[in-house]
Amino acid sequence: MSGTTQSPGERLKWADVWVLYQRELRCALRERAIVINSILIPVLLYPFLLWATLTGITYVTGQSEGFVCRVAVPRWPEGHPKLRLKLEHDSRFTIVELADLAAVTNQLRAGTLDGILEFNPATGAAAALPGNFVARITSDGLRERSSEALERLRDMVDQYRQEFVRREGRRRGISAAEWQVFTLQRENTATQKEMGAFILGLVAPVIFVVMVAMGCFYPAVDCTAGERERGTWETLMSSGPSRLSVVAAKYLYVTSVGGLAGMLNLVTIALTMKPVFGPLLARTGKTLETGIPLAALPVALVAAVLLAGFIGAGMMLFAVFARTFKEGQAMITPFYMVTLVPVMFLQVPGLTLTHGLALIPIVNVTLMVREALSGTYHWPQMGVAVLASLAFMVVVIRMATGLLAVEDLIAGSHNGSLLNYFRGKFQRQPSPKSQP
Amino acid sequence: MIPPIRVQQLSKTFQDEGRGEVHAVRDVSFECAAGEIFGLLGANGAGKTTTLRILSTILKPTSGSASVMGHDVQAAPGEVRCRLGFSSATTALYPRLTARETIDFFARINGFPADKVKARVEHLIERFGIGDYANARVEKLSQGMKQKVALARTVAHDPPVLIFDEPTVGLDVLNAVEMQKVIAEFRAEGKAIIFSTHIMSEAEKLCDRIAIMHGGRIHACDTLAGLRAATGEHYLENIFIKSVTAASTPQ
Numbered sequence: 001m002s003g004t005t006q007s008p009g010e011r012l013k014w015a016d017v018w019v020l021y022q023r024e025l026r027c028a029l030r031e032r033a034i035v036i037n038s039i040l041i042p043v044l045l046y047p048f049l050l051w052a053t054l055t056g057i058t059y060v061t062g063q064s065e066g067f068v069c070r071v072a073v074p075r076w077p078e079g080h081p082k083l084r085l086k087l088e089h090d091s092r093f094t095i096v097e098l099a100d101l102a103a104v105t106n107q108l109r110a111g112t113l114d115g116i117l118e119f120n121p122a123t124g125a126a127a128a129l130p131g132n133f134v135a136r137i138t139s140d141g142l143r144e145r146s147s148e149a150l151e152r153l154r155d156m157v158d159q160y161r162q163e164f165v166r167r168e169g170r171r172r173g174i175s176a177a178e179w180q181v182f183t184l185q186r187e188n189t190a191t192q193k194e195m196g197a198f199i200l201g202l203v204a205p206v207i208f209v210v211m212v213a214m215g216c217f218y219p220a221v222d223c224t225a226g227e228r229e230r231g232t233w234e235t236l237m238s239s240g241p242s243r244l245s246v247v248a249a250k251y252l253y254v255t256s257v258g259g260l261a262g263m264l265n266l267v268t269i270a271l272t273m274k275p276v277f278g279p280l281l282a283r284t285g286k287t288l289e290t291g292i293p294l295a296a297l298p299v300a301l302v303a304a305v306l307l308a309g310f311i312g313a314g315m316m317l318f319a320v321f322a323r324t325f326k327e328g329q330a331m332i333t334p335f336y337m338v339t340l341v342p343v344m345f346l347q348v349p350g351l352t353l354t355h356g357l358a359l360i361p362i363v364n365v366t367l368m369v370r371e372a373l374s375g376t377y378h379w380p381q382m383g384v385a386v387l388a389s390l391a392f393m394v395v396v397i398r399m400a401t402g403l404l405a406v407e408d409l410i411a412g413s414h415n416g417s418l419l420n421y422f423r424g425k426f427q428r429q430p431s432p433k434s435q436p
Numbered sequence: 437m438i439p440p441i442r443v444q445q446l447s448k449t450f451q452d453e454g455r456g457e458v459h460a461v462r463d464v465s466f467e468c469a470a471g472e473i474f475g476l477l478g479a480n481g482a483g484k485t486t487t488l489r490i491l492s493t494i495l496k497p498t499s500g501s502a503s504v505m506g507h508d509v510q511a512a513p514g515e516v517r518c519r520l521g522f523s524s525a526t527t528a529l530y531p532r533l534t535a536r537e538t539i540d541f542f543a544r545i546n547g548f549p550a551d552k553v554k555a556r557v558e559h560l561i562e563r564f565g566i567g568d569y570a571n572a573r574v575e576k577l578s579q580g581m582k583q584k585v586a587l588a589r590t591v592a593h594d595p596p597v598l599i600f601d602e603p604t605v606g607l608d609v610l611n612a613v614e615m616q617k618v619i620a621e622f623r624a625e626g627k628a629i630i631f632s633t634h635i636m637s638e639a640e641k642l643c644d645r646i647a648i649m650h651g652g653r654i655h656a657c658d659t660l661a662g663l664r665a666a667t668g669e670h671y672l673e674n675i676f677i678k679s680v681t682a683a684s685t686p687q
């Protein structure tokens with residue numbers, strides 16, 4: 001690297017790191033923006049976000065469960081008055097009187113009708129049974145309400161069919177058991193259990209990553225670009241500690257604030273899950289079946305630190321090129337967005353922490369948290385994830401130290417971003433390389 | 437004996453995107469002894485700050501060498517930094533620290549013996565009359581108070597070498613005079629001091645030797661009496677103009 005001031009005297013000194021770290025932290029705790037973003041928001045905003053999500057979900061599902069399906073029946077089948085009665089008395093349906101099939105189809109498309117139930121005479125061998133029919137249900141699969149109508153109509157007709165078969169069988173002296181070779185009993189229990197799993201498996205990890213990233217954001221800008229803007233950068237750079245010590249202290253600072261945000265966030269989930277969301281779910285007739293396993297907390301806390309270590313490192317690398325706080329924010333924001341991309345992977349159903357995934361930053365740690373929350377522990381893969389994260393952190397500290405040794409960055413004459421920096425470096429003839 | 441500050445054939449060339457190569461410092465050599473104030477006198481862009489930044493290891497020389505208390509700025513930058521106090525318009529204080537915390541912090545990171553830091557901090561607070569606002573945050577202090585805290589932090593670790601880059605810029609007359617007084621006291625304590633300025637009267641009053649710097653070069657370097665004798669001018673202003681124009685005419 002050109003222009004480095006690395007030398008044998010530039011070693012890491014933990015005593016210096018400690019003094020520098022204390023200074024960073026002390027100033028941070030006196031900075032309102034940092035306290036709000038790194039401590040208050042993860043604690044207070046978190047339950048609110050979850051509550052909002054949940055309320056949204058229960059509202060939407062409640063809507064599709066509570067509404068009445070508007071159904072058109074162009075022609076009733078001969079000899080089945082009971083079917084008609086059954087449909088008419090079912091409060092989940094209203095029957096729309098429309099004779100013209102074309103008009104009915106148009107209404108279905110327009111969304112003013114949810115389903116069409118047609119009865120046609122049976123054909124072929126099936127026609128031998130008097131009164132037999134073929135029921136045909138038309139729905140618009142793109143609309144939630146119409147899909148719901150399809151389900152309900154199908155259930156209803158199926159139920160009627162079974163009653164009919166039993167009745168006919170009795171009349172002909174055949175027991176129902178002989179008729180019914182196969183029966184299918186369906187019950188939808190997914191909504192109950194999955195509500196808890198959904199919160200823990202998807203919403204919680206996403207918010208967790210967002211909180212850690214937010215926790216890292218301000219400290220990362222503050223201790224690099226912010227320091228330059230305040231004019232303390234040169235004071236620090238002309239003071240005793242080696243560049244490596246300075247970077248290590250700053251990195252420790254960013255990671256611990258980000259990690260703290262993550263931990264507070266997790267502890268808040270653990271504490272608020274039952275008291276806040278239990279009643280909310282109970283009102284909708286659902287129960288929160290998955291509680292937070294307390295055993296998961298240590299794993300999750302380690303994950304918080306690792307995640308902060310990765311995100312903080314990335315943010316510092318970008319912010320170190322900025323001259324002002326504003327510039328720093330602008331440079332970090334794209335990275336901030338990128339950190340949220342791996343979280344989208346979590347939407348893939350059945351994703352588990354494999355050795356391969358354990359090597360991918362953010363994904364590994366987030367999966368670790370998710371599995372721990374659901375009580376699963378893949379210890380070897382978790383080990384890999386931890387090692388991969390630590391290795392990454394070492395690399396980043398080295399890189400950041402190298403960058404800080406570039407005098408352009410210290411003197412602040414550098415104009416622009418990471419990209420500009422490397423462009424300038426490669427276009428120009430690089431000065432002779434000094435020791436690594 | 438190597439003098440506390442020694443600069444030999446120092447050059448610094450910047451690669452500036454707009455201007456191309458900028459020769460900020462060219463072949464500059466000087467020394468500064470203990471108990472001496474060495475003045476760097478030059479107009480804007482003369483290369484004073486660049487020279488002093490190299491001395492404080494913020495920049496690396498393109499060629500030549502510089503040492504502080506016998507430690508080379510490139511070979512042992514950490515050693516150099518612990519032995520000097522660097523103060524300039526661009527070395528601000530941490531606004532969220534109190535005055536006391538500031539002095540304590542800089543004493544510690546510059547390697548002042550940990551067990552003596554407390555006593556040192558109290559000594560400096562008393563010496564600079566900071567006591568009344570020692571526990572107030574720096575951001576809340578007036579310019580004059582900040583200046584005192586900045587002085588205290590510069591000497592927090594009791595360094596043998598002090599570098600002041602235009603320290604009186606932006607200060608009112610009273611504060612500027614106070615600053616000069618304190619720097620003279622440091623000299624009396626035996627510190628080797630480099631003092632850069634573009635204000636003639638300041639250099640005249642304070643400096644034991646003056647280097648006239650222009651366009652990255654030192655054109656003349658002597659005591660005020662020596663400069664007067666060499667140029668036949670009495671006022672430093674005229675000496676400065678004469679030295680600078682004399683050097684640039686032949687080119």
Ligand SMILES: Nc1ncnc2c1ncn2[C@@H]1O[C@H](COP(=O)(O)OP(=O)(O)OP(=O)(O)O)[C@@H](O)[C@H]1O
Nearest residue numbers: 411413450452458460479480481482483484485486
């Ligand atoms: N980082 C840099 N990149 C490019 N050019 C620079 C850089 N730093 C300084 N220069 C240029 O080097 C020259 C010397 O600047 P320097 O700051 O050392 O002068 P100075 O004597 O301190 O002036 P002033 O009285 O304005 O502080 C100037 O032309 C300046 O523009």
Ligand SMILES: [Mg+2]
Nearest residue numbers: 484485486602
């Ligand atoms: Mg200057």
